[in-house]
Amino acid sequence: MSETVGDDVAQAAPGRPVRHGRQRPQSAGRELLKFTASALAVLLIASAAVGAYAVLDTLNQVKSNAVDISLPGSTPPPPPPGIGAIEGGFNMLIVGTDNDANQGDAFGVRDATLNDVNILLHVSADHQNAVALTLPRDLVIPQPECTNPDTGETFGESSAEPLNDAYERGGLACIVNTVSSVTGIDIGYAGLVSFNGVIALSDAVGGVPVCLAAPLVDPGANLDLPAGESVISGATALAFLRTRYSIGDRSDLSRISNQQSFMASLLRTVRSDSTLNNPAKLYSLARVAADHMTFSTSLAEPAAMIALALSLKDIPLDNVVFVQFPVVDSTDFSGKVQPEQPLADELMAMIANDQAFSLAPDSVGNGVELQGGGATPTAEPSAPADPNATANPTDPAATAAPVVPGLTGQTGAQSTCSKAFPGE
Template sequence: MSDLRDRSGRGRRAARPVEASFRRRPAPSTTGVARHGRLQRGGAVRAVTKVVAASVAVLLVSGASVGAIAAYQVRSDLGTGVELQAAQGETTKPAPPSISEYEGGFNILVVGTDNDADQDQGAFGTRDATLNDVNILLHVSADHSNATAVSIPRDMVVPIPSCAKEDGSGYYSAMAARPINEAYSYGGLSCVVSTVSSLTGLDIPFAGMISFNGVIEMSNAIGGVPVCAATPITDRYTGLDIPAGESVLSGADALAFLRTRHGVGDGSDLGRISSQQVYLSSLLRTVKSADTLSNPTKLYSLARAAASNMTLSDRLTKIDTMVQIGLALRDLPLDDVNFVQYPGTTDGTGVYAGKVQPDTAVANQLFDAIANDVPFSIPEGSTGIGSESTAPAATEAPSATTPPATDDPSAPTDTAAPADTAAPTDPGTGAQTSAPTTEVIEGLTGQTAADQTCSVAFGSK
């Protein structure tokens, strides 16, 4: 598709305020993500801070409470320290305040780039600009009882606001319709955040960016991620070649699985997203499993791999914030973590031809629910074009009027409803109230972290 606007036509606008969380100092146009093993000098405190900061990287990649595990583990490893007794005539200093979990809800954006200057260009190809090809917005509810990770298709055409140039020389002009994966080239991570915030109507105070190398190192650190393929999947573009059934993927194979588009679904980015959710949900289940939780070495390696391959917004590099977020997420149930796709279609015309057109009606329902912390569910069987559920078909529930079978036919049958099935009552008035319901958002695709799903090969669904 030809450019909708020639970049040479960008004009400068009067500088507008930039969110404090993402204000950046002028930097060279080619900035690489920190590599494994590069720790700046500055003592143990700085080193520990970076390791704890890695927990959010784990959180972002998995899309849910993985970060809680790593943050809490590192904080626990530090222990309470040795209590020092005051010398005679001195008074002891009060203990520092304990760090509690993060208060209220929050949003974190994870961005996956495809052209990091530090990675092996021969392995992944070379492009003219760095693109934000993966954009996952994680929302955690105010009561920390549920979370939603929204994957935004890289080819979705959206407005891009006026963003500050990274070299501090001014601002790019706002654009009405550009593929969202161009946002990074118009102002780096800060511009991606501004674009997603404008698109969703949500404030995004935290963000992080990870490269291809980061995905490889993290999958290695955890010992591989089990993924299911409904049929054999091959993709000559990424080198993916896996049989039907379960495969444990790590390193380059894990990256190839996440990158494959031609090998799954309908060959579009929408099919790739639903296939990626097979991996992300399995990654979360793997990290929360006993094999990982009981292995401090594995947890530490996972955090270090993330720390060495991720760039975080400034507020995420603060150890207090990291631990607060971790504590808020440590007990989040898998059933209450939704992986969903930003609603869209590939059937658009005009500026949307060959791209993804947002489905604003369904998107408005989704983000209204997120903004107001209204629990919602995904329609049954709506995993998306690139995956399918492995759950057995539901069986018919027994009739409520049919008495249960007993070994003694002469035994009386109690047909009265159990006391605990009565409708709930209002504690103030005593009046019966209806049981809480979960809104089903029709047209939404995705799965929960607990759902067992398999990727499907191109053209097989």
């Protein structure tokens, strides 16, 4: 979860006031949870599915808070085929915000709510690959017209505005619409979680192992961790995800690398027997979803939750790719970033056309390094994939995932260690 401090003021489009934060049992449970994969979004979906069948009040609470994210004239996702995996692939957006109605001043006084974490999850039609694409909060892009559901205020189209302004412009639906516009991906499902949800999630799984290449000290985030491996939970886990000025090169992109390392470890933790065979942990995960998440109406039914979760059961950790949306420094907005073309177009075309891809061995980003200093072997870089090509499933060369040079991220199987900013 991203930290919101004085230097992270969101820049508004001309004519708009600036909005910013001032600090800104084999068992049925095992069968339902063992396939949980990809990112925080999927972890919470699977846990919500278990809870929906465990207790009625969990289900009712999830449904009562659901948000309609459909656009006028759009076709909603088809209902799931009973209790079974969803047919084909799907796209879901998970959003992390820096504020909720119950946190008070626990994380600093905030005069606005920012969508500081934006992860687009794509699962392939054959349920053999998944991509968790993180879009930087400071990504300056056009934003569509949106209406704030709480105030009724309508914001017109904007030609250039940071992504994390979208929540204030129109809540979860506006974020979905904005991300869909910049990526070209139709998004049928969405969920939103705040700081308290991250704390509760890390507590529910009994802590998440993290590796540090050097001691990590950030007094501003109340974080002090030794070199090597630590198991973190609660407020420490949140501080680890929020820290910026003690990680990598102190950029928000380094923080994203650090967050991806945490999510990969969280994924491995949730898929382990220590979680899957523990009914208390499964129930706690369900309560996280009910108490700390807001779902789209398309996701709030238990059948939909289970259908999406079941579609993930056969995805190997090596085929779960956490990747950053390609960006370069903005030419017009200091401290912000803009899409890196044509790399961003190439990546989005591959995702839209359900084409698997690999990352280069040295692609983990400035915020982390591979644990042990080794690299996971991958195929040699290949020519850019033809987005209109149709793969022949009988041809091994046609089904191999090409390496896309220039992308930053890691797989769910890779263990990485956070790098402290030199001197910290």
